[in-house]
Amino acid sequence: MWKDRVLSSEVLRSEEGRRVKLAGWVHSIRDLGKVVFIILRDRDGMVQLVFSLNTSGRELVEQAKRLGKEYVVMVEGFVKHTEKAPGGAEVHVDRLQVVNEAEVPPHLEPDQRAKVDLDVRLDDRMLDLRRPENYAIFRINHVVLSAARRYLESEGFMEVHTPKLIATATEGGAALFPVAYFDKEAFLAQSPQLYKEQLSAVFERVYEIGPLFRAEESHTNRHLSEYVGIDVEAAFADEEDVMRVLEGMVAFVIREVTERCRKELELLRRELKPLSTPFVRLTYDEAIERLREVGIMIEWGHDLTTEAERALGRMFDGPFFIVDWPTHLKPFYIMPREDDPSRSYSFDLMYGWLE
Template identity: 45%
Template sequence: MEGRTYAADAEPGDTVTVAGWAHEIRDLGGIAFLIVRDTSGRIQVKFEKDEMDDDLVETGTDVSRESVVTVTGSVEEEPRAPTDVEIVPESVEVLAPAEPELPLDPSGKVDAELSTRLDNRTLDLRREEAKAIFEIRAEVLRGVREYFRSVGCTEINTPKIVATGTEGGTELFPITYFGREAFMNQSPQLFKQLMVGSGLERVFEIGPIFRAEEHNTPRHLNEATMIDFESAFVDHHEAMDVCEGTLRAAYEAVEENCGEQLETLGFAEEFDVPEEAFPRLTYEEAIERVNATGELDEFLGWGDDLSTEAEKALGEEIGGHYFVTDWPSEIKPFYIQDYDDDPDLSKGFDLMHPRMELVSGGQREHRYEELVAGFEQQGLDPDQFEYYTKMFKYGMPPHAGWAYGVERLVMTMLDLPNIREAVLFPRDRQRLSP
């Protein structure tokens, strides 16, 4: 809007036009106030009824909350106003009236259930707390992208409609593609591996993935945004270094650039950026330490995955992010490379937050014969993945990589109770709209 001034930029002595939403109306008899809210903050508009045109006063004070308005007037200093200034209006225009009965209260004075908030997400994001989460999420992505570029990565975009699933199995959403069966991609895994065999060598992607998991928990989604990394000529240890770097970069970016948002969410004094190197435990060490806590009903044995209870017990003991390395081959995907001197042991790793798993990664199998054997061991037909496997015949370098979900990162960073808080429009078993 030409000539518009944001609320936070209004200075005494200026004549301004502000545009935003009618946040609150306070009628005190001979004087009334309209609080206008825009993306920068709020500003008070003062109506002295006996000294102003009746139509102007009526327009500014009878407007329903959350209507879209513009106000033109002079800015005056007023220490009693919420922002120390107020507008004395010359004109008020209602651009889009809001119905008086709102499905939720954007001021936050009246709480709403999460389901109600998600059903009315546009209104929900007028709340400062909800808005702050997504401003922080945007800063996380900016910080991560800058870090990737600082370590020589090229950003790529891979297909989300594929002929075969990344890892096979039942966690696939089938679609009809011009009369043929296709699937929504579970991961860019195979495509990013192909890219490290190209002239790009070191790549990253930030994009959606789709998994038809039956989970219905506070930390699972069926559509998520993943941060993926893959690089030629690195091993799993070097991949963990980059992983740790992106996570620290995300926290540092938020600390540096999201002070207001952190304060809104109650983190003004206690937002902790990970400073120390993340511990790296082998799977065997992790199992031993979990069992030693005495927190589990049954001891974990070799080959068991870390249950939610096990993750919680180990996370409480360690107290910060940590890696679990050298997982059993049988519970890692076919593309994870095994140790040559111990084929029961893989070069896979996970990065854990004390609350949950964040990252899965590892060194990949770059040798054609061993890769095809891995397919067959996991009951997959290599012929269905020929577009992928044949490129390993033409000089595929050693490589490693990983992936983690933006939503889980934001959830753990801000201690959110439900992962859906970190998604604009979540997709889960129940929710397909909005």
């Protein structure tokens, strides 16, 4: 049934007159009487279907008129190139099969532009995810993680998976989610740090991509209770070696997203600038001095405020590292400098005002 199916993007690249079979969801319908235009959506994009008396026949045109949004259909027909069609090509249909009907609340139809409250969207998340903008975000997320894996493996790193139910905290207990573990108390992992350190003592270079949990009571867009982290650990390496891996990975990921997600970026109205390495290195002391020059006073030994991070972000056109942080601001596993134990072999990567 699905053996010869092609995706919408392949239709747009096909030669005139090629016979194709497609399957997907009815995204939108335009009924002009003798001709019905349908936008079909699949996992690769959208393509226009044409039902006309000449090509499809009266019975098929009437069947097309009865379709509803989000109906699942399979069609066959011939490719025709025309500048009037989205993407420059369309399919003139001579066979239609309704795989499944659908009833969709009007405010959740994927082609609608009306803003809907988050609670409503989450109640019908499957429908909400069918909006092209949400699909684009998931597609970009996939490419980011795929590119990160490729880069890290090219650098000799091996992927590992560490426990997500832990007995003790890694970076302080205040941000832990407690869970019942049979007759004991356990916690959701906030970091794979201690596991990575043990694994790097065996495999030298390891990385993990997986969920992490932090019970930080905050409603800003900078704090998530659950997120996907990319963690690396390397033996026989210092902080400069790790920064080179990190900046190389970020630059590679940006390049891959730019090349592989052009239509998604256009849909989201986002433009990614190519990055050159190495990124700027700025010491903690230099950061404080630059902030003082613009009237933001940070006492030595204190963490940077959001206002300070925003100000620093405006000073640089791309990502930059802040290095040599005060030791007491960092977790216990960060190594103090031999020449000045009050400072540590540590760094934060900043991109604009985001850490």
